Structure formats: structure tokens, C-alpha cells
Amino acid sequence: MPVLVEPDPTTVATLLAAMPAGAHGVNAPDRMLAWLDQHPDEYVVVLGPSLSVDAALAACDELRIARPTVSVVLVADALDTSLLTRAMKAGARDVVQSDDVAAIGTAIRQAHQLFQALRGPGGAVQLGRVITVFSPKGGVGKTTMAVNLALALTEGGARKVCLVDLDLAFGDVAITMQLFPTHSIEQAVGSEESLDMALLDGLLTRHQDSLMVLAAPPHPDVRERVTPALVLRILRTLREGFDFVVVDTSPSFDDQVLTALDETDECVIVATLDVPTLKNVKVALETLEMLDIASGHRHLLLNRADDAVGIGADKVESILGMPVSAQVATSIDIAAATNAGTPIVVGDPRHPSSEAIRALAAALTGAPVAPPTPITGAEPAASALGDDKRSGSIFRRKKGFAS
Ligand SMILES: Nc1ncnc2c1ncn2[C@@H]1O[C@H](COP(=O)(O)OP(=O)(O)O)[C@@H](O)[C@H]1O
Ligand SMILES: [Mg+2]
Structure with a gap:
């Protein structure tokens, strides 16, 4: 490319x-x-x-x-x-x-x-990896974390990353990044059979730090027309052109999100320290387990991890039965950086939250993710790490989970 x-x-x-x-x-x-x-x-x-x-x-x-x-x-x-x-x-x-x-x-x-x-002839195409950021609750920081994670994964342009807003009814990736897309996933509607990189390329919006964004439709009613088959085609096409495809999701197991989860290599589950969220995250984890989604590739991100509510990370680990992969504290800097259009990993790379998000990005790629300063040494290729796991079709088993 x-x-x-x-x-x-x-x-x-x-x-x-x-x-x-x-x-x-x-x-x-x-x-x-x-x-x-x-x-x-x-x-x-x-x-x-x-x-x-x-x-x-x-x-x-x-x-x-x-x-x-x-x-x-x-x-x-x-x-x-x-x-x-x-x-x-x-x-x-x-x-x-x-x-x-x-x-x-x-x-x-x-x-x-x-x-x-x-x-000489031959030479295989290296497929990128799909990372989905999910939580059954709204307002826990999915979009904030997806945006920052995607930016961390670009390593300032060394990797090609596309962020897909699959919160199709109320997606706010574009507004969160202060982008004004002229196109969105809406223009791909109906292209289940024909969509290719050339078409998709025209629908992407570029963020300043070489991140591409596939925005959600401006109107919620378009959601119904974005079929699971289209979501699958989009993600598979993006895999061919990007090193990483980061998917932000709606807080529900709707058909489109289930399709993305089924195509996911690494799943980041966002939780906060309140009882209703933890209860719903536990149910969501059981559902992922039942559907055999991202088994062994799930990463728990505790957002607002400092909230003094008497529940600590260790308690969360025992409630949810999985280790906490990353913790991000509540910080006005995070919201302020996002509102200014320069998310914290770019605006303040030394901020503890930025360090935590970069560490998670590193865990997801298997390679160290350097802060966005000039780098001189070569990092191992992310694509060389991890097997490309794909589970079977979602269409056989998704019934009963649509919202
Ligand atoms: N760690 C944090 N500290 C402070 N504010 C946060 C933090 N994480 C998220 N926020 C803010 O919380 C609000 C909801 O976050 P958002 O990412 O939109 O959640 P979701 O996508 O899960 O609905 C946003 O205003 C965001 O700026
Ligand atoms: Mg959101």
C-alpha cells in the first residue's frame, strides 16, 4: 500500500x-x-x-x-x-x-x-486484526477508550488503523473526535455483494493523526438497513487494507454488534465500579462464553477505576472471574482532551491514562507501543503475533440475542 x-x-x-x-x-x-x-x-x-x-x-x-x-x-x-x-x-x-x-x-x-x-510471483496478503470494544452499559467509556486505543495503535502513523462506529443508532465517534464526515456507513447500505476497498475508501474520514474513521449514520433509522452481512463484508474488507480495525459498539447484543464480535480477534470489555454495570458485564461475559466469542482473547478494562465505592480491582476480578487488563482513573483531562478534538493519548502522551491505554494496545498487539515521539529502532511486526482465529458463522446462533 x-x-x-x-x-x-x-x-x-x-x-x-x-x-x-x-x-x-x-x-x-x-x-x-x-x-x-x-x-x-x-x-x-x-x-x-x-x-x-x-x-x-x-x-x-x-x-x-x-x-x-x-x-x-x-x-x-x-x-x-x-x-x-x-x-x-x-x-x-x-x-x-x-x-x-x-x-x-x-x-x-x-x-x-x-x-x-x-x-517474483506470489506473496500473501497479510490480514489485519479486529479489536472490538464492548460493554453492555452505556456511558462507561466505550467510545472514549475505542478512540484512544485506536490512536495508540497507529503509533503516530507507523500502523494503519480504522475505527468503525458500530453504535449505529447513536454513534458518537465522529463528534467525539471533532470530525465532520461527509460520508458514513450509510452509503455502504445495499453493497453486501459488491463492497470493496475502493468503495470503502471513499466513505472513510481521516483524523489528524493518520487514523481513518468509518462513521455511524447521522440518523438512527438507518441502523435497520445495515445488515449483518454488510457488517461482515465491511470488516473483512477493512482487514485487507488495515493493520488494525477497532470497532466501537452499542451497549447491546444487537445483530450488527454480534456479527462484529464474531469476527473479533481481541475483545476489550469496559466495566466501571458500580454494581449494576458489574452485574451486566458478568451476564455479557457469560454470553460471550456461551457463543464462544474471543475465547482467550478477552481483556477487561476498568474505567473510572478510582471511584471510591468500596469495590476495588481485586473484588472485580473475583466477581467477574477474569483478570483486569487495564485500569483508567476518572480524570477531567480525558473528557477535556476528547472535547478539544485531540484525545488524551495524542494530546498528553505522558498522562497516566495514556500510559495505561498504550499498555493495553501493546498487550493487544503483542508488541510494545511506543509513545508518539520519533522512534529509531524497529518493533516486531504486530501481524507476526497471534494466530488469526475466526469462529464459525454468527448466523447460525445469533437468534434470541437481538435487542
Ligand atoms: N476515565 C474517564 N474520566 C473522565 N471522564 C470520562 C472517562 N471515561 C469516559 N469519560 C466521559 O464519560 C462520558 C461517556 O463516555 P463514552 O466514552 O461516550 O461512553 P460510552 O461510549 O460507553 O457510552 C464522556 O463524556 C467521556 O468524556
Ligand atoms: Mg459510545
């Missing part, structure tokens, strides 16, 4: 539109290097026009030695002989003018041909 390095968000949008569906944008060369560490099958890096010439040429030079199978396409606002000469010397495969959209497309196609020729 082509990766574009470009600091200016408007230019990112323009250039991504000229690139193949699924192309990924990062805002700095160090993020691109982190991306390449995670994606050994990458074939092209496009360096955007807002990078300084020196930074772009330095990146070319580094890739020429470190990743010879990756073609570098340099996009510049104006071409002159001196730039062309320097670019070729640094190892750029192509230099194109930023307003020549067709030339960018051609350069990427040629890079792909070259890569295939170098690699």
Missing part, C-alpha cells in the same frame, strides 16, 4: 485522492521509516511537496541503501534541472510535479511493477 509523507493535511487529502485506494498518509519521514519497519512488503514512498528539499533528499538517500526495493517518488511544486539531478543522485525513482495527478498515478504503477518483478 503506497505511503505518502506530507505534513500539510490539505495536500495529503489531494495527493491521496490521486493514489490507489488504501494509500496511507504520514506527516514526517521518521513516521514513514516506522511504517516501513512494520510493512516489509511496501513498494513505494511518495514524498510530498511540503517537505523541504533537504528532508526529502535525505529520506531518498536513506531508503536507497536501507530499502532498495522501495521506489521513491518525489512530488515537487516546481521542477528544475538542479532538483532533478539531486533527486536522481539521491536515488529517487521519479520526480513529478504536484499538479500532475496522472503522472503521480503512473509513477506509483511503475513502482508496483518494479516491486513485483523484483519479488
Whole structure:
């Protein structure tokens, strides 16, 4: 999947539109290097026009030695002989003018041909993993945690992550992230048989820190038209283009959520320290067990874990019969960061809540998730960890759980 390095968000949008569906944008060369560490099958890096010439040429030079199978396409606002000469010397495969959209497309196609020729036939597609954030109760922090977890998983652009809002009637991922989507899952309605990455790509909304969001429909009545088959098709398609697909859910076992749960590799269950929530979480866990959903891959996240109500984490563990994987305290900073459109893991990476969420992200990937500062070393590829478990079809057994 082509990766574009470009600091200016408007230019990112323009250039991504000229690139193949699924192309990924990062805002700095160090993020691109982190991306390449995670994606050994990458074939092209496009360096955007807002990078300084020196930074772009330095990146070319580094890739020429470190990743010879990756073609570098340099996009510049104006071409002159001196730039062309320097670019070729640094190892750029192509230099194109930023307003020549067709030339960018051609350069990427040629890079792909070259890569295939170098690699030879074959080469399996690596599927991404689905992480679902669920709780039978509303208001416990599912959306807040899903948003922050998804951002933590991007590692500032080194991984490609899509956040899907499956709270189809009252989804608030977009508003929580201060996004104003022009499209949502609504435009996929009816595409159970035909949906592909190209169509989905047009429905996603980009958050500043290279996270893509599939928003919930703006009106609750659309929910009925989002069939389980469509949800399944969406998640399976997203797996092919993203390293992680994070699903935020409604607080009920409705058909769509059950379908997502059935397609889930890792399930994060959010609980708070009040008796009604704990009771409902216990029932939900029993239901997951009965349906054989994410068995051995369930992670309990205690939100507002500091609430002084006489129930501690150890009590929760004995009530629910499973260990607490992560604890996040009540903090006005969390709500404030979300309301400002910069969720806490990005806005304040050293905050204890951010550390806790990153630690959970690390547990989910099996790889350490670094704070969003420039990283120099390579992390093990997340996709190399964990088996890709899929259970049988939900359609055989979902009856009786629809809300
Ligand atoms: N740990 C926390 N500390 C303070 N406020 C929180 C915390 N977790 C969630 N919130 C706030 O609680 C409200 C409900 O959270 P939300 O994520 O929308 O819950 P849900 O998706 O489960 O309905 C939001 O206003 C959110 O900012
Ligand atoms: Mg929510």
C-alpha cells in the first residue's frame, strides 16, 4: 500500500485522492521509516511537496541503501534541472510535479511493477486484526477508550488503523473526535455483494493523526438497513487494507454488534465500579462464553477505576472471574482532551491514562507501543503475533440475542 509523507493535511487529502485506494498518509519521514519497519512488503514512498528539499533528499538517500526495493517518488511544486539531478543522485525513482495527478498515478504503477518483478510471483496478503470494544452499559467509556486505543495503535502513523462506529443508532465517534464526515456507513447500505476497498475508501474520514474513521449514520433509522452481512463484508474488507480495525459498539447484543464480535480477534470489555454495570458485564461475559466469542482473547478494562465505592480491582476480578487488563482513573483531562478534538493519548502522551491505554494496545498487539515521539529502532511486526482465529458463522446462533 503506497505511503505518502506530507505534513500539510490539505495536500495529503489531494495527493491521496490521486493514489490507489488504501494509500496511507504520514506527516514526517521518521513516521514513514516506522511504517516501513512494520510493512516489509511496501513498494513505494511518495514524498510530498511540503517537505523541504533537504528532508526529502535525505529520506531518498536513506531508503536507497536501507530499502532498495522501495521506489521513491518525489512530488515537487516546481521542477528544475538542479532538483532533478539531486533527486536522481539521491536515488529517487521519479520526480513529478504536484499538479500532475496522472503522472503521480503512473509513477506509483511503475513502482508496483518494479516491486513485483523484483519479488517474483506470489506473496500473501497479510490480514489485519479486529479489536472490538464492548460493554453492555452505556456511558462507561466505550467510545472514549475505542478512540484512544485506536490512536495508540497507529503509533503516530507507523500502523494503519480504522475505527468503525458500530453504535449505529447513536454513534458518537465522529463528534467525539471533532470530525465532520461527509460520508458514513450509510452509503455502504445495499453493497453486501459488491463492497470493496475502493468503495470503502471513499466513505472513510481521516483524523489528524493518520487514523481513518468509518462513521455511524447521522440518523438512527438507518441502523435497520445495515445488515449483518454488510457488517461482515465491511470488516473483512477493512482487514485487507488495515493493520488494525477497532470497532466501537452499542451497549447491546444487537445483530450488527454480534456479527462484529464474531469476527473479533481481541475483545476489550469496559466495566466501571458500580454494581449494576458489574452485574451486566458478568451476564455479557457469560454470553460471550456461551457463543464462544474471543475465547482467550478477552481483556477487561476498568474505567473510572478510582471511584471510591468500596469495590476495588481485586473484588472485580473475583466477581467477574477474569483478570483486569487495564485500569483508567476518572480524570477531567480525558473528557477535556476528547472535547478539544485531540484525545488524551495524542494530546498528553505522558498522562497516566495514556500510559495505561498504550499498555493495553501493546498487550493487544503483542508488541510494545511506543509513545508518539520519533522512534529509531524497529518493533516486531504486530501481524507476526497471534494466530488469526475466526469462529464459525454468527448466523447460525445469533437468534434470541437481538435487542
Ligand atoms: N476515565 C474517564 N474520566 C473522565 N471522564 C470520562 C472517562 N471515561 C469516559 N469519560 C466521559 O464519560 C462520558 C461517556 O463516555 P463514552 O466514552 O461516550 O461512553 P460510552 O461510549 O460507553 O457510552 C464522556 O463524556 C467521556 O468524556
Ligand atoms: Mg459510545
